[in-house]
Amino acid sequence: MDRLSYILEQLNVNAGVFFSGQLCGLASFEEEGTGYIHVLRAGSLDIIEANGEKVMLQEPTLVFSVRSQPHQLFGGHREGAELVCASVKFQTGSRNPVLEALPSVVILPLSSVQGLESFVNVLFSEAEAGREGKDAVMNRLVEVIFVNVLRHIVSEGATPKGMLSALADRQLSKVLHYINSNLNGDVSVERLADVAAMSRSTFIQHFKSLLALAPGEYVQNTRIATAKKLMLKDKPMSIIGFEVGYEDASGFSRAFKKNTGMTPRDWKKLNMTAIA
Incomplete structure (x- = not known):
């Protein structure tokens, strides 16, 4: 079994989309034991971390908050921010060597990961079309996006210590x-x-x-x-x-x-x- 398959088997992940649309203003994310994926397709977005540090995004970007890091999103500029937000829950719990090996926050411009933008486009298409089964399809798409993010992290060797290093x-x-x-x-x-x-x-x-x-x-x-x-x-x-x-x-x-x-x-x- 390859590293990524082993990691996914250990995590047993479920994703659920809870927001899609235009964010104009402030939104807070603090639920304990929950990770988050935010996908910015258009506009600009500020990420405000728990320590007050701010990251400004001005291009299509995926943000993966892995270990329930409290944070806020602010889409307060003129055009706001076109977003899909999803929770990511790990059925085996947050005390997991795999989760502890991952960076606490991953910020990836969509153009930096091959194929990622295609999945994101389908995700937004589902959000906009409003067809039957939309929620189930969007949740599965977020899980696929999550797999692609993990694949990128593993291939880039972004974790010098922990489970990923041990598997290597x-x-x-x-x-x-x-x-x-x-x-x-x-x-x-x-x-x-x-x-x-x-x-x-x-x-x-x-x-x-x-x-x-x-x-x-x-x-x-x-x-x-x-x-x-x-x-x-x-x-x-x-x-x-x-x-x-x-x-x-x-x-x-x-x-x-x-x-x-x-x-x-x-x-x-x-x-x-x-x-x-």
């Missing part, structure tokens, strides 16, 4: 794929060091240097993220715990609550309701 590392990429395929098997540090063909101490040091996590912490995070995906597929809780490497339901519940602050059943109830 010959030894650690084997380890990450091994962990993902063997969550209910032997994922001890000794076994992972063997997979990487490194000594135990060298492996731990190398792993931490790229992922800023100890191997055991990464395994636990991956187990919980995988459990979330299985829960959203409505698999029985007892089977999920075993599949992600816990010997009994109580051990799984304790680990899940430590990672998320919620019991598995409470998390499932909340998130199944949110996507219903």
Whole structure:
């Protein structure tokens, strides 16, 4: 599996368009746990970040706020700003090594990414036409645009540390794929060091240097993220715990609550309701 496919599998992304049209004035975006994609097709737009810094856009541009960074958009110039805005939610949650590896905000002129402008044109065409199924089509188009943004980030090597770097590392990429395929098997540090063909101490040091996590912490995070995906597929809780490497339901519940602050059943109830 290539890096981008692996990343998308880990994120389990859903996009939802909530605004399309002319923005004249100020709009704020602060919802916790939500990323945003803003696409400027025409006009000019100011992005005001939480620290007060301002970025001015005067050409067709895509803005991807990855980790729920509070920000404001201002389309206050004479012509305003022609925009589509969408929320991007990750069903496995924001505590995800992939998300942490991405830049917090990505700003890309549409002309800088091959093919991106074509998808954006179709997106605006759907917004303007008002045909049946418009919302569903626009949401899928935003997900395709999201994939193209990730492809650009991966190909440009824009993240010197974190998951993307680890996936590009010959030894650690084997380890990450091994962990993902063997969550209910032997994922001890000794076994992972063997997979990487490194000594135990060298492996731990190398792993931490790229992922800023100890191997055991990464395994636990991956187990919980995988459990979330299985829960959203409505698999029985007892089977999920075993599949992600816990010997009994109580051990799984304790680990899940430590990672998320919620019991598995409470998390499932909340998130199944949110996507219903």
